[in-house]
Amino acid sequence: xxxxxxxxxxxxxxxxxxxxxxxxxxxxxxxxxxxxxxxxxxxxxxxxxxxxxxxxxxxxxxxxxxxxxxxxxxxxxxxxxxxxxxxxxxxxxxxxxxxxxxxxxxxxxxxxxxxxxxxxxxxxxxxxxxxxxxxxxxxxxxxxxxxxxxxxxxxxxxxxxxxxxxxxxxxxxxxxxxxxxxxxxxxxxxxxxxxxxxxxxxxxxxxxxxxxxxxxxxxxxxxxxxxxxxxxxxxxxxxxxxxxxxxxxxxxxxxxxxxxxxxxxxxxxxxxxxxxxxxxxxxxxxxxxxxxxxxxxxxxxxxxxxxxxxxxxxxxxxxxxxxxxxxxxxxxxxxxxxxxxxxxxx
DNA sequence: AAATGGGTCAACCGCACTGAT
DNA sequence: AATCAGTGCGGTTGACCCATT
Numbered sequence: 001x002x003x004x005x006x007x008x009x010x011x012x013x014x015x016x017x018x019x020x021x022x023x024x025x026x027x028x029x030x031x032x033x034x035x036x037x038x039x040x041x042x043x044x045x046x047x048x049x050x051x052x053x054x055x056x057x058x059x060x061x062x063x064x065x066x067x068x069x070x071x072x073x074x075x076x077x078x079x080x081x082x083x084x085x086x087x088x089x090x091x092x093x094x095x096x097x098x099x100x101x102x103x104x105x106x107x108x109x110x111x112x113x114x115x116x117x118x119x120x121x122x123x124x125x126x127x128x129x130x131x132x133x134x135x136x137x138x139x140x141x142x143x144x145x146x147x148x149x150x151x152x153x154x155x156x157x158x159x160x161x162x163x164x165x166x167x168x169x170x171x172x173x174x175x176x177x178x179x180x181x182x183x184x185x186x187x188x189x190x191x192x193x194x195x196x197x198x199x200x201x202x203x204x205x206x207x208x209x210x211x212x213x214x215x216x217x218x219x220x221x222x223x224x225x226x227x228x229x230x231x232x233x234x235x236x237x238x239x240x241x242x243x244x245x246x247x248x249x250x251x252x253x254x255x256x257x258x259x260x261x262x263x264x265x266x267x268x269x270x271x272x273x274x275x276x277x278x279x280x281x282x283x284x285x286x287x288x289x290x291x292x293x294x295x296x297x298x299x300x301x302x303x304x305x306x307x308x309x310x311x312x313x314x315x316x317x318x319x320x321x322x323x324x325x326x327x328x329x330x331x332x333x334x335x336x337x338x339x340x341x342x343x344x345x346x
Numbered sequence: 347a348a349a350t351g352g353g354t355c356a357a358c359c360g361c362a363c364t365g366a367t
Numbered sequence: 368a369a370t371c372a373g374t375g376c377g378g379t380t381g382a383c384c385c386a387t388t
Contacts, residue, residue: 107355
Protein backbone atom coordinates (compact mmCIF):
# COMPACT_ATOMS: atom_id res chain seq x y z
CA UNK A 1 0.00 0.00 0.00
CA UNK A 2 1.25 3.44 -0.71
CA UNK A 3 1.75 5.86 2.13
CA UNK A 4 4.05 7.49 4.56
CA UNK A 5 7.05 5.89 6.21
CA UNK A 6 6.34 4.47 9.68
CA UNK A 7 6.00 7.15 12.33
CA UNK A 8 5.18 7.22 15.98
CA UNK A 9 3.33 9.73 18.08
CA UNK A 10 4.53 11.07 21.42
CA UNK A 11 3.19 7.95 23.18
CA UNK A 12 5.18 5.64 20.97
CA UNK A 13 2.08 4.52 19.10
CA UNK A 14 2.65 3.76 15.47
CA UNK A 15 1.27 6.03 12.81
CA UNK A 16 1.23 5.89 9.07
CA UNK A 17 0.51 3.08 6.67
CA UNK A 18 -0.78 -0.20 7.97
CA UNK A 19 1.17 -3.37 7.32
CA UNK A 20 -0.52 -6.59 6.18
CA UNK A 21 0.35 -8.10 9.55
CA UNK A 22 -1.41 -5.29 11.41
CA UNK A 23 -4.40 -5.69 9.15
CA UNK A 24 -4.54 -9.40 9.90
CA UNK A 25 -4.39 -8.81 13.65
CA UNK A 26 -7.15 -6.23 13.51
CA UNK A 27 -9.39 -8.38 11.32
CA UNK A 28 -8.87 -11.45 13.48
CA UNK A 29 -9.65 -9.55 16.66
CA UNK A 30 -12.82 -7.91 15.37
CA UNK A 31 -14.08 -11.16 13.85
CA UNK A 32 -13.70 -12.84 17.20
CA UNK A 33 -14.67 -10.12 19.65
CA UNK A 34 -16.24 -7.30 17.69
CA UNK A 35 -14.62 -3.94 17.95
CA UNK A 36 -16.18 -2.97 21.29
CA UNK A 37 -14.48 0.14 22.62
CA UNK A 38 -12.06 1.39 20.04
CA UNK A 39 -9.97 2.94 22.73
CA UNK A 40 -9.17 -0.33 24.43
CA UNK A 41 -9.15 -2.44 21.28
CA UNK A 42 -5.48 -1.87 20.37
CA UNK A 43 -4.16 -3.09 23.70
CA UNK A 44 -6.52 -6.06 23.74
CA UNK A 45 -5.67 -6.97 20.18
CA UNK A 46 -1.96 -6.38 20.60
CA UNK A 47 -1.66 -3.49 18.18
CA UNK A 48 0.65 -0.57 18.78
CA UNK A 49 -1.89 1.85 17.37
CA UNK A 50 -4.33 4.32 18.79
CA UNK A 51 -7.99 3.35 18.78
CA UNK A 52 -8.83 6.04 16.34
CA UNK A 53 -6.37 4.70 13.82
CA UNK A 54 -7.85 1.21 14.22
CA UNK A 55 -11.38 2.48 13.72
CA UNK A 56 -10.40 4.37 10.61
CA UNK A 57 -8.56 1.41 9.17
CA UNK A 58 -11.51 -0.88 9.80
CA UNK A 59 -14.28 1.40 8.59
CA UNK A 60 -12.47 2.70 5.53
CA UNK A 61 -10.57 -0.34 4.39
CA UNK A 62 -10.92 -3.65 6.20
CA UNK A 63 -14.68 -3.89 6.70
CA UNK A 64 -15.89 -6.97 4.79
CA UNK A 65 -18.74 -5.14 3.08
CA UNK A 66 -16.53 -2.54 1.50
CA UNK A 67 -17.10 -2.24 -2.21
CA UNK A 68 -13.96 -1.30 -4.04
CA UNK A 69 -13.23 -0.31 -7.60
CA UNK A 70 -14.57 2.26 -9.97
CA UNK A 71 -17.78 4.09 -9.26
CA UNK A 72 -20.58 3.16 -11.63
CA UNK A 73 -22.48 5.78 -13.61
CA UNK A 74 -25.45 5.29 -11.31
CA UNK A 75 -23.32 5.81 -8.24
CA UNK A 76 -21.79 8.89 -9.81
CA UNK A 77 -25.20 10.36 -10.56
CA UNK A 78 -26.39 9.49 -7.08
CA UNK A 79 -23.47 11.28 -5.50
CA UNK A 80 -24.09 14.38 -7.60
CA UNK A 81 -27.78 14.43 -6.73
CA UNK A 82 -27.14 13.81 -3.04
CA UNK A 83 -24.43 16.43 -2.92
CA UNK A 84 -26.80 18.95 -4.45
CA UNK A 85 -29.11 18.44 -1.49
CA UNK A 86 -26.72 17.62 1.31
CA UNK A 87 -23.51 19.41 0.46
CA UNK A 88 -20.31 17.97 1.88
CA UNK A 89 -22.12 15.61 4.22
CA UNK A 90 -20.01 12.71 3.09
CA UNK A 91 -21.18 10.26 5.66
CA UNK A 92 -24.82 11.05 4.87
CA UNK A 93 -24.10 10.56 1.20
CA UNK A 94 -22.22 7.34 1.91
CA UNK A 95 -25.22 5.97 3.80
CA UNK A 96 -27.08 5.85 0.48
CA UNK A 97 -24.32 4.05 -1.33
CA UNK A 98 -23.90 0.57 0.14
CA UNK A 99 -20.31 -0.50 0.44
CA UNK A 100 -18.87 2.93 -0.18
CA UNK A 101 -17.16 4.89 2.57
CA UNK A 102 -17.43 8.59 3.20
CA UNK A 103 -13.70 8.88 2.68
CA UNK A 104 -13.88 7.17 -0.69
CA UNK A 105 -16.78 9.33 -1.84
CA UNK A 106 -15.05 12.46 -0.61
CA UNK A 107 -11.92 11.56 -2.55
CA UNK A 108 -13.93 10.73 -5.64
CA UNK A 109 -15.71 14.05 -5.42
CA UNK A 110 -12.59 16.11 -4.89
CA UNK A 111 -10.49 14.41 -7.51
CA UNK A 112 -13.06 13.81 -10.23
CA UNK A 113 -16.67 14.89 -9.89
CA UNK A 114 -15.95 18.41 -8.73
CA UNK A 115 -13.69 19.04 -11.68
CA UNK A 116 -16.14 17.46 -14.05
CA UNK A 117 -18.89 19.83 -12.96
CA UNK A 118 -16.54 22.78 -13.25
CA UNK A 119 -15.62 21.72 -16.75
CA UNK A 120 -19.28 21.76 -17.62
CA UNK A 121 -19.68 25.25 -16.23
CA UNK A 122 -21.59 24.10 -13.19
CA UNK A 123 -20.71 25.40 -9.77
CA UNK A 124 -19.93 22.29 -7.70
CA UNK A 125 -21.10 24.03 -4.54
CA UNK A 126 -24.44 25.38 -5.69
CA UNK A 127 -24.93 22.93 -8.56
CA UNK A 128 -26.10 25.84 -10.65
CA UNK A 129 -24.59 27.34 -13.76
CA UNK A 130 -21.59 29.45 -12.95
CA UNK A 131 -22.27 33.15 -13.42
CA UNK A 132 -18.72 34.40 -13.24
CA UNK A 133 -18.09 33.96 -16.93
CA UNK A 134 -17.64 37.53 -18.02
CA UNK A 135 -15.55 36.37 -20.89
CA UNK A 136 -17.58 34.36 -23.31
CA UNK A 137 -14.54 32.87 -24.94
CA UNK A 138 -13.40 31.51 -21.61
CA UNK A 139 -16.73 29.82 -21.19
CA UNK A 140 -17.03 28.35 -24.63
CA UNK A 141 -15.06 25.21 -23.75
CA UNK A 142 -17.58 24.56 -21.01
CA UNK A 143 -20.49 25.13 -23.33
CA UNK A 144 -19.05 22.89 -25.96
CA UNK A 145 -18.12 20.29 -23.38
CA UNK A 146 -21.69 20.47 -22.18
CA UNK A 147 -22.97 19.88 -25.65
CA UNK A 148 -20.51 17.05 -26.08
CA UNK A 149 -21.48 15.54 -22.77
CA UNK A 150 -25.11 15.55 -23.71
CA UNK A 151 -24.47 14.03 -27.07
CA UNK A 152 -22.51 11.27 -25.44
CA UNK A 153 -25.66 10.08 -23.80
CA UNK A 154 -26.99 7.10 -25.62
CA UNK A 155 -30.36 8.57 -26.36
CA UNK A 156 -31.32 9.74 -29.79
CA UNK A 157 -34.08 12.02 -28.64
CA UNK A 158 -31.60 13.97 -26.60
CA UNK A 159 -29.37 14.54 -29.58
CA UNK A 160 -31.83 17.15 -30.75
CA UNK A 161 -31.10 19.13 -27.62
CA UNK A 162 -27.38 18.58 -28.04
CA UNK A 163 -27.60 20.01 -31.55
CA UNK A 164 -29.46 23.00 -30.24
CA UNK A 165 -26.83 23.57 -27.58
CA UNK A 166 -24.20 23.39 -30.27
CA UNK A 167 -26.10 25.85 -32.36
CA UNK A 168 -26.53 28.24 -29.46
CA UNK A 169 -22.87 28.05 -28.52
CA UNK A 170 -21.96 28.72 -32.12
CA UNK A 171 -24.23 31.75 -32.18
CA UNK A 172 -22.59 33.10 -29.06
CA UNK A 173 -19.21 32.57 -30.61
CA UNK A 174 -20.24 34.56 -33.66
CA UNK A 175 -21.60 37.34 -31.51
CA UNK A 176 -18.34 37.50 -29.67
CA UNK A 177 -16.41 37.83 -32.89
CA UNK A 178 -18.83 40.54 -33.95
CA UNK A 179 -18.35 42.39 -30.71
CA UNK A 180 -14.60 42.38 -31.03
CA UNK A 181 -14.93 43.68 -34.56
CA UNK A 182 -17.27 46.41 -33.43
CA UNK A 183 -14.90 47.47 -30.71
CA UNK A 184 -12.08 47.77 -33.18
CA UNK A 185 -14.20 49.49 -35.78
CA UNK A 186 -15.70 51.83 -33.24
CA UNK A 187 -12.29 53.27 -32.58
CA UNK A 188 -11.96 56.51 -34.64
CA UNK A 189 -8.37 55.81 -35.42
CA UNK A 190 -9.35 52.46 -36.80
CA UNK A 191 -11.91 54.09 -39.08
CA UNK A 192 -9.34 56.52 -40.26
CA UNK A 193 -7.04 53.70 -41.12
CA UNK A 194 -9.79 51.81 -42.87
CA UNK A 195 -10.66 54.80 -45.00
CA UNK A 196 -7.07 55.27 -45.91
CA UNK A 197 -6.82 51.69 -46.98
CA UNK A 198 -10.07 51.24 -48.83
CA UNK A 199 -11.19 54.74 -49.72
CA UNK A 200 -14.83 55.81 -49.86
CA UNK A 201 -17.21 52.95 -50.48
CA UNK A 202 -20.87 52.51 -51.12
CA UNK A 203 -23.21 51.24 -48.47
CA UNK A 204 -24.14 48.24 -50.55
CA UNK A 205 -20.73 46.70 -50.73
CA UNK A 206 -19.23 47.88 -47.48
CA UNK A 207 -20.39 45.93 -44.46
CA UNK A 208 -18.34 47.97 -42.05
CA UNK A 209 -20.69 50.95 -42.21
CA UNK A 210 -23.49 48.67 -41.18
CA UNK A 211 -21.40 47.22 -38.39
CA UNK A 212 -20.62 50.66 -37.10
CA UNK A 213 -24.26 51.61 -37.21
CA UNK A 214 -25.06 48.49 -35.21
CA UNK A 215 -22.31 49.26 -32.77
CA UNK A 216 -23.67 52.69 -32.10
CA UNK A 217 -27.09 51.13 -31.53
CA UNK A 218 -25.51 48.81 -29.03
CA UNK A 219 -23.61 51.46 -27.18
CA UNK A 220 -26.42 53.98 -27.25
CA UNK A 221 -29.77 52.24 -27.01
CA UNK A 222 -28.74 49.39 -24.86
CA UNK A 223 -27.19 51.70 -22.31
CA UNK A 224 -25.27 49.57 -19.90
CA UNK A 225 -26.04 46.51 -21.86
CA UNK A 226 -23.79 46.60 -24.88
CA UNK A 227 -22.09 43.27 -24.56
CA UNK A 228 -21.25 42.87 -20.96
CA UNK A 229 -24.99 42.82 -20.47
CA UNK A 230 -26.40 40.38 -22.86
CA UNK A 231 -23.69 37.79 -23.16
CA UNK A 232 -23.77 36.67 -19.55
CA UNK A 233 -27.54 36.38 -19.79
CA UNK A 234 -27.31 34.26 -22.88
CA UNK A 235 -24.55 32.24 -21.35
CA UNK A 236 -26.47 31.64 -18.19
CA UNK A 237 -29.43 30.54 -20.25
CA UNK A 238 -27.26 28.17 -22.23
CA UNK A 239 -25.87 26.69 -19.08
CA UNK A 240 -29.26 26.28 -17.53
CA UNK A 241 -30.36 24.62 -20.72
CA UNK A 242 -27.67 22.09 -20.11
CA UNK A 243 -28.87 21.53 -16.58
CA UNK A 244 -32.33 20.92 -17.94
CA UNK A 245 -30.92 18.56 -20.48
CA UNK A 246 -29.19 16.60 -17.78
CA UNK A 247 -32.40 16.52 -15.79
CA UNK A 248 -34.33 15.15 -18.71
CA UNK A 249 -31.69 12.51 -19.17
CA UNK A 250 -32.03 11.47 -15.59
CA UNK A 251 -35.76 11.19 -16.05
CA UNK A 252 -35.17 8.52 -18.64
CA UNK A 253 -32.78 6.54 -16.54
CA UNK A 254 -33.97 3.52 -14.59
CA UNK A 255 -35.75 4.40 -11.40
CA UNK A 256 -33.35 4.61 -8.50
CA UNK A 257 -33.77 5.45 -4.87
CA UNK A 258 -35.55 8.64 -3.93
CA UNK A 259 -32.21 10.36 -3.63
CA UNK A 260 -31.10 9.16 -6.99
CA UNK A 261 -33.84 11.04 -8.73
CA UNK A 262 -33.78 14.67 -9.52
CA UNK A 263 -36.77 16.91 -10.04
CA UNK A 264 -37.20 17.69 -13.67
CA UNK A 265 -37.03 21.39 -14.16
CA UNK A 266 -39.60 22.92 -16.40
CA UNK A 267 -38.66 24.88 -19.46
CA UNK A 268 -36.55 23.23 -22.01
CA UNK A 269 -35.28 25.97 -24.18
CA UNK A 270 -36.11 29.59 -23.72
CA UNK A 271 -37.51 31.11 -26.86
CA UNK A 272 -35.21 34.09 -26.79
CA UNK A 273 -32.12 32.11 -27.62
CA UNK A 274 -31.37 32.79 -31.24
CA UNK A 275 -30.90 29.79 -33.44
CA UNK A 276 -28.28 30.25 -36.03
CA UNK A 277 -29.52 30.26 -39.57
CA UNK A 278 -26.04 30.06 -40.96
CA UNK A 279 -24.06 26.89 -40.80
CA UNK A 280 -20.97 27.11 -38.71
CA UNK A 281 -18.21 24.58 -38.88
CA UNK A 282 -19.15 21.43 -37.09
CA UNK A 283 -17.67 22.13 -33.70
CA UNK A 284 -19.37 19.10 -32.33
CA UNK A 285 -20.73 16.15 -34.07
CA UNK A 286 -23.88 15.29 -32.22
CA UNK A 287 -25.39 12.73 -34.48
CA UNK A 288 -25.66 9.21 -33.18
CA UNK A 289 -23.39 7.99 -35.94
CA UNK A 290 -20.64 10.44 -35.12
CA UNK A 291 -20.37 10.74 -31.41
CA UNK A 292 -17.72 13.29 -30.59
CA UNK A 293 -14.50 13.30 -28.73
CA UNK A 294 -14.66 15.27 -25.53
CA UNK A 295 -13.54 18.83 -26.05
CA UNK A 296 -11.79 18.98 -22.74
CA UNK A 297 -10.27 15.57 -22.35
CA UNK A 298 -9.96 16.03 -18.62
CA UNK A 299 -13.67 15.48 -18.30
CA UNK A 300 -13.32 11.78 -18.57
CA UNK A 301 -10.86 10.05 -20.80
CA UNK A 302 -12.97 6.92 -20.62
CA UNK A 303 -15.83 8.68 -22.29
CA UNK A 304 -13.88 9.50 -25.40
CA UNK A 305 -15.70 7.29 -27.78
CA UNK A 306 -14.22 8.57 -30.99
CA UNK A 307 -10.68 9.72 -30.41
CA UNK A 308 -9.95 9.71 -34.11
CA UNK A 309 -12.59 12.29 -34.83
CA UNK A 310 -11.47 13.96 -38.03
CA UNK A 311 -12.04 17.56 -37.04
CA UNK A 312 -10.49 19.10 -33.97
CA UNK A 313 -11.96 22.21 -32.48
CA UNK A 314 -9.00 24.26 -33.53
CA UNK A 315 -9.48 23.11 -37.07
CA UNK A 316 -13.12 23.95 -36.85
CA UNK A 317 -12.39 27.41 -35.53
CA UNK A 318 -9.91 27.87 -38.30
CA UNK A 319 -12.67 27.09 -40.74
CA UNK A 320 -14.90 29.52 -38.93
CA UNK A 321 -12.34 32.26 -39.27
CA UNK A 322 -12.11 31.56 -42.97
CA UNK A 323 -15.84 31.83 -43.18
CA UNK A 324 -15.70 35.09 -41.25
CA UNK A 325 -13.88 36.66 -44.15
CA UNK A 326 -16.89 36.43 -46.41
CA UNK A 327 -19.25 39.36 -46.79
CA UNK A 328 -22.36 37.22 -46.64
CA UNK A 329 -21.23 35.86 -43.32
CA UNK A 330 -21.23 39.31 -41.76
CA UNK A 331 -24.54 40.28 -43.28
CA UNK A 332 -26.04 37.20 -41.74
CA UNK A 333 -24.60 37.95 -38.33
CA UNK A 334 -25.74 41.54 -38.47
CA UNK A 335 -29.22 40.50 -39.46
CA UNK A 336 -29.34 38.08 -36.58
CA UNK A 337 -27.86 40.45 -34.07
CA UNK A 338 -30.06 43.35 -35.02
CA UNK A 339 -33.16 41.21 -34.53
CA UNK A 340 -32.23 39.93 -31.11
CA UNK A 341 -31.39 41.47 -27.82
CA UNK A 342 -31.61 45.16 -28.46
CA UNK A 343 -34.04 47.54 -30.14
CA UNK A 344 -34.25 46.90 -33.87
CA UNK A 345 -32.44 49.18 -36.21
CA UNK A 346 -34.58 51.99 -37.49
C1' DA B 347 16.22 7.89 -19.62
C1' DA B 348 15.29 11.44 -16.47
C1' DA B 349 12.57 15.20 -14.79
C1' DT B 350 8.27 17.08 -13.85
C1' DG B 351 3.67 17.89 -12.58
C1' DG B 352 -0.97 16.48 -11.84
C1' DG B 353 -3.96 12.76 -10.05
C1' DT B 354 -5.07 9.38 -6.57
C1' DC B 355 -6.20 7.79 -2.12
C1' DA B 356 -4.99 6.00 2.55
C1' DA B 357 -4.24 8.08 6.66
C1' DC B 358 -3.95 11.87 9.88
C1' DC B 359 -5.63 16.12 12.26
C1' DG B 360 -8.68 18.72 14.70
C1' DC B 361 -13.15 20.05 15.75
C1' DA B 362 -17.98 18.84 16.91
C1' DC B 363 -21.27 16.04 18.92
C1' DT B 364 -23.16 12.90 22.41
C1' DG B 365 -23.75 10.58 26.57
C1' DA B 366 -22.12 9.55 31.17
C1' DT B 367 -20.77 11.30 35.55
C1' DA C 368 -24.21 23.11 34.71
C1' DA C 369 -19.65 21.64 33.86
C1' DT C 370 -16.42 18.30 32.58
C1' DC C 371 -14.65 14.37 30.32
C1' DA C 372 -14.25 10.33 27.29
C1' DG C 373 -15.53 8.22 23.17
C1' DT C 374 -16.78 8.62 18.65
C1' DG C 375 -17.97 10.72 14.14
C1' DC C 376 -17.03 13.75 10.52
C1' DG C 377 -14.91 16.87 7.11
C1' DG C 378 -10.64 18.89 5.64
C1' DT C 379 -5.92 18.21 4.68
C1' DT C 380 -1.59 15.86 3.93
C1' DG C 381 1.87 13.41 1.61
C1' DA C 382 3.73 9.34 -0.83
C1' DC C 383 3.07 6.90 -4.82
C1' DC C 384 1.46 6.44 -9.70
C1' DC C 385 1.54 7.77 -14.32
C1' DA C 386 1.43 10.53 -18.39
C1' DT C 387 3.91 14.09 -20.53
C1' DT C 388 7.92 16.71 -21.76
